[in-house]
Amino acid sequence: MQLNRLATPLVLLVVAGLVIGLPAERSRDFDGTINFLAIFATTVAIYAIFTLALNVQWGYTGVFNFGVAAFFLVGAYTAAIFVKPPADPESSVRYIGGFGEALSPPFLGGDQWVPFLVAIFAAAIASGILAVLLAVPTLRLREDYLAITTIGVAELLRRIVIQEDGLVNGSRSLIGIPKPFSGYFDADTNRFVYLGIAIVVLAIVFLLVERAIRSPWGRVLRALKEDETATAASGKNVYAFKMQGFVLGAMLMGVGGAVFAFSRGSIGPTTFDHFFATFLIWAMLMVGGSGNNWGAISGAFVVWGLWTITLQLNGYDLPNVMQNRIFFIRDFLVGALIVTVLLLRPRGLIPEERRVSLWLDRRMRRSARGDPVAGNTP
């Protein structure tokens, strides 16, 4: 029991120690380590947006999305074509859209932030529309049908990107996606500015999800996950609530895709590989603890931490056999990790909360203070 309670902080501390310690030990350079950590933290923040989004779908609503990559892809590409300038007809680079200049108002340095804001909203809406289209045929059926369908649509969208190379430049990738505020800072500082942006977006998403889940609406979703029939029997429209949970999660994934596209500056069909864009995010949520937003974020940190550390290990004297296969070994470890977590610690690092109600929280606090608890009024 004691060990169980200590396990979570221990894991977090060990991963944090490795993530800071290994690069510092290897480079023995303060600036280098700080730069590495800035990039690391940015990636964790972006992945945390995805795990929070997946948590809305799976952890709270119980909807089973195996095609995170599809919403990731739609969000990232939508955002990219919104902020890029129009394609140059002279060059071989071809893509649709390119509204960057049209969306830049000529005041307050508008070109540095307005298109990006619009692009994030556009990405959310595009992902949301895709979610509605997928939900209509599958959401009334067995829960694993949605899983198979989402796997399929992720693959289909990747195919379309590759085949229709006039759409978003096909397998040659879309490069040179502008970064917000890049006109004000040099590249080195911009790294930290971007870390700030990613953290701000993550914070907004986190507060939004927390608020939504602790509302009556969120409690219906939780009830749905626990027992669909009972929820239906208490007069809730199961289909509508499932749809809302699924679409909200998908829209947040679109936001994550947009932030990812700005941070990377280039995206191609290989970016949205099933392992990288779906499975890793699931691993993060499962390790962290589905049904808990803090769990989702710490899962993103732990899994991405282990993921990067494995490559750092290659700097040491590993046997050749391992060194040449480090990428595959890493894939295996993530696959094995998820099975192990499911078998040994199915609730993850930070388990689901039993009570998610702002109203009840307030009442409990009041009664603990000894204040009179007002009847049924919140």
Next chain:
Amino acid sequence: MSIVPAQFNDRLTSLGEQYRRFSETTATALLWVLISILFLWAAIFETDLFIAGMIVGSVLALGAIGLTLIYSILGFANFAHGDTMMLGAYVAFFLLTGIVVGEKPNIDLDVGWSLNRMPGATAELWDLSFGWGLLVAIALSMFVMAAFSIGLDRVVYRPLRRRGSGIVIFAMAALGVAFSIRAVMLIIWGPDPRRYVQGIHYANHYPFGVVLKTDQIFIFLVAMGLAAVMYFVLFHSKLGKAMRAMADNPDLALVSGINTDRIVMWTWAIGGGLMAIAGALLAIQALLRPILGFELILPLFAATILGGIGKPQGAFIGALVVGVSQESSIVFFSAGYKPAVAFVILVFILLLRPRGLFGTAS
């Protein structure tokens, strides 16, 4: 007390009832008509594509029969099915050639023992591209994969079953297993494509513009033969009866005195064996690539759901439909969209008749 007027509710209910009746009779009839039109059109106007599709479909069928049995008897979507098929193909490759990737990538290491070194094992049988070595390798790989599947069930799925986990947890575990298996194939045999037999083998010309390698005829005959064996096992043996009973209703099967643990074991054994053969047959006419396993998932699931979960005969027909539509789709779309065809079939079935051709009301 409802805000919605009663008439509206009644109207909705009757619409639902009408849709149910539609899906019961008309949709099934419609599906059969569409499938017949597809087969007739392909057989008459695109004979070579039709035959290519039947060959791919017959191999898919072996995978889909295993998948549908696991799906219904164990009650979860086995996303590791495609990757296990490829693992079976690689095990056969290893037994045949004894090759793994050495210390450096791109440089192969020969373990020094292989079926290929047996006298006469590589001598080509009839007009086929391979000798008896490959047949023995496939047969051995079948047993290896059956044992592997049972072992995997003991280590991963049985503990989950004991705990009463939901189907989603099973599916997640299966996906974890799938990625682990793929990583193991990449670690041992590397990402580059492999083939069982080196060298070029020419195809023969047949009437109606059909060009076929004898290998392909062999694949088709073996797959069809095994499907026939499966039919007898499932429909005319006590084990098969017990398996189908358990697929229909596990609790009822348990109280009727069926040893469900034993049935689960047999399901994995049969599923694993079929996976090994299907993977190896697929690899005879294509190349062995670790990534191929994941690309198989969608066609396999489309075939299973089209036929109705738990219905081996449905999975068989579903697989042929998926195979023929995939191959003949290149008349209309670029070949890059082939994997997307299975997806379109899947969505179409989910909209029209979610429980598939042979599925019964639950």
